[in-house]
Amino acid sequence: MATDNTLLLDAKDLGKRYERGGRPFWALRHASLEVAAGDFVTILGRSGSGKSTLLNILVGLLPPTEGGVTLCGRALAGLTDAESSELRNARVGYVPQTAGLIPTLTIEENVRLPWYLAGSRGPEPEGRAKQLLADVGLADLTLQYPNALSGGELRRAAVARALMCSPALIVADEPTSNLDPASARSVVEIFGKLTREGGAVLMVTHDAFSLESSTRIYDMAEGTLTGRVAP
Ligand SMILES: Nc1ncnc2c1ncn2[C@@H]1O[C@H](COP(=O)(O)OP(=O)(O)O)[C@@H](O)[C@H]1O
Numbered sequence: 001m002a003t004d005n006t007l008l009l010d011a012k013d014l015g016k017r018y019e020r021g022g023r024p025f026w027a028l029r030h031a032s033l034e035v036a037a038g039d040f041v042t043i044l045g046r047s048g049s050g051k052s053t054l055l056n057i058l059v060g061l062l063p064p065t066e067g068g069v070t071l072c073g074r075a076l077a078g079l080t081d082a083e084s085s086e087l088r089n090a091r092v093g094y095v096p097q098t099a100g101l102i103p104t105l106t107i108e109e110n111v112r113l114p115w116y117l118a119g120s121r122g123p124e125p126e127g128r129a130k131q132l133l134a135d136v137g138l139a140d141l142t143l144q145y146p147n148a149l150s151g152g153e154l155r156r157a158a159v160a161r162a163l164m165c166s167p168a169l170i171v172a173d174e175p176t177s178n179l180d181p182a183s184a185r186s187v188v189e190i191f192g193k194l195t196r197e198g199g200a201v202l203m204v205t206h207d208a209f210s211l212e213s214s215t216r217i218y219d220m221a222e223g224t225l226t227g228r229v230a231p
């Protein structure tokens with residue numbers, strides 16, 4: 001059992017209601033989830049089942065209609081936008097479903113950016129961004145701009161960016177989509193290594209092979225999150 005000090009994410013009874021055609025529509029219902037150091041949690045589910053809505057709420061980018069999230073010991077509901085942004089950049093590595101790189105910065109500058117957004121934390125570790133880009137197979141593309149990269153390369157750059165601040169927790173929305181099998185495996189291996197070193201990973205994916213690295217698996221269907229019973 002996880003003790004409180006290793007609990008990185010604690011989400012209770014989350015619900016998200018959208019309006020569609022003037023009618024309320026629940027994209028997420030009564031979702032609860034805990035992620036502790038060492039966990040590799042995988043969420044599977046069809047397109048439109050509410051996975052991105054859940055992840056966006058967990059990292060503080062979207063307010064829930066119901067329920068609450070405690071991220072790295074901080075209740076998100078009590079934070080200003082600036083505080084939640086700093087927490088997200090400093091402690092959490094978020095890989096959004098769309099890579100979201102800034103077009104006017106090079107790939108390496110994009111990867112380095114979270115270090116500066118995370119607030120003053122001393123000099124940037126020498127060569128870290130280059131090393132992370134090499135780890136995801138993009139050593140030759142560091143000086144390129146995002147529009148010169150393929151969809152899969154952009155996703156790998158987003159993974160490197162998420163690792164920049166040595167996060168306690170990675171939250172990744174389909175980080176292996178558009179990747180060739182070897183690159184997809186290397187991303188899952190990087191995440192697995194992080195969990196063995198005391199970090200944690202929460203990932204949405206369609207790739208069955210990543211289940212081998214998972215310590216817990218959930219299915220998402222029509223906004224409802226259900227934990228799989230261990231075989
Ligand atoms: N801003 C929004 N307004 C209304 N409906 C939305 C909004 N964002 C997402 N949805 C709907 O909520 C459901 C869940 O979306 P999403 O969380 O993106 O699913 P997934 O990531 O599993 O594909 C979908 O039916 C989607 O159309």
Ligand SMILES: [Mg+2]
Pocket residue numbers: 048051052053097173
């Ligand atoms: Mg999605």
